[in-house]
Amino acid sequence: SYELTQPPSVSVSPGQTASITCSGDKLGEKYACWYQQKPGQSPVLVMYQDTKRPSGIPERFSGSNSGNTATLTISGTQAMDEADYYCQAWDRNTYVKFGGGTKLTVL
Amino acid sequence: QVQLQESGPGLVKPSQTLSLTCTVSGGSISSGGYYWTWIRQHPGKGLEWIGYIYYSGSTYYNVSLKSRVTISVDTSKNHFSLELNSMTAADTAVYYCARGPMDRKAFEIWGQGTMVSVSS
Numbered sequence: 001s002y003e004l005t006q007p008p009s010v011s012v013s014p015g016q017t018a019s020i021t022c023s024g025d026k027l028g029e030k031y032a033c034w035y036q037q038k039p040g041q042s043p044v045l046v047m048y049q050d051t052k053r054p055s056g057i058p059e060r061f062s063g064s065n066s067g068n069t070a071t072l073t074i075s076g077t078q079a080m081d082e083a084d085y086y087c088q089a090w091d092r093n094t095y096v097k098f099g100g101g102t103k104l105t106v107l
Numbered sequence: 108q109v110q111l112q113e114s115g116p117g118l119v120k121p122s123q124t125l126s127l128t129c130t131v132s133g134g135s136i137s138s139g140g141y142y143w144t145w146i147r148q149h150p151g152k153g154l155e156w157i158g159y160i161y162y163s164g165s166t167y168y169n170v171s172l173k174s175r176v177t178i179s180v181d182t183s184k185n186h187f188s189l190e191l192n193s194m195t196a197a198d199t200a201v202y203y204c205a206r207g208p209m210d211r212k213a214f215e216i217w218g219q220g221t222m223v224s225v226s227s
Contacts, residue, residue: 001170031212031213033211033212033213035154035214042203042217042218042219042220043154043203043214043217044217045213045214045215048211048212048213048215049211049212049213052211054215086153086154088154088213088214090212094167095156095167095169095170096144096156096159096169097156098153098154098155098156099153100153101153101154
């Protein structure tokens with residue numbers, strides 16, 4: 001079955017750039033999206049179709065997807081960005097797959 | 108603005124069937140072009156897709172749960188439902204319903220989630 005792999009944790013200093021990766025076989029040939037989840041809250045979509053931001057998501061969030069890796073980049077990271085981030089893609093265009101999640105710490 | 112709200116029992120006994128409902132407000136579940144989806148999250152763990160249904164009634168399920176899952180739509184009540192049978196402690200999780208446009212291949216609207224515990 002198709003698997004998506006994320007690093008368990010990423011740390012970044014406030015104001016710096018955070019990059020969260022998601023790896024999967026030929027992931028660049030699929031669309032990837034990203035969700036942000038803060039403690040006790042439902043996930044929020046922050047990126048879809050690799051590079052598109054939903055309405056209301058700050059411009060400091062950007063995405064890319066090529067080869068076997070999709071990346072969510074947060075520029076000028078703020079304390080409010082501290083959260084768990086999950087990538088998601090589709091296996092055979094039918095089955096939904098989530099990555100294991102990455103805990104972003106802003107310190 | 109479309110909102111989703113899960114409802115159902117917070118506690119289920121082992122071997123019983125879990126039944127959850129996701130009520131859609133602010134829009135019609137009959138409008139085409141969306142995945143109506145169930146996703147769960149075990150305590151302290153990541154997200155696990157359970158399955159989805161199209162407005163047409165077609166369903167797709169996680170292979171690991173397929174033998175125990177049924178997702179259905181009731182357009183008259185503007186809600187969709189999840190049934191998961193033969194529940195065990197391993198099914199203890201927060202269950203979310205979500206909606207996503209098919210052309211975006213992502214889930215834009217999520218319910219608040221409902222915690223389901225399996226215990227005798």
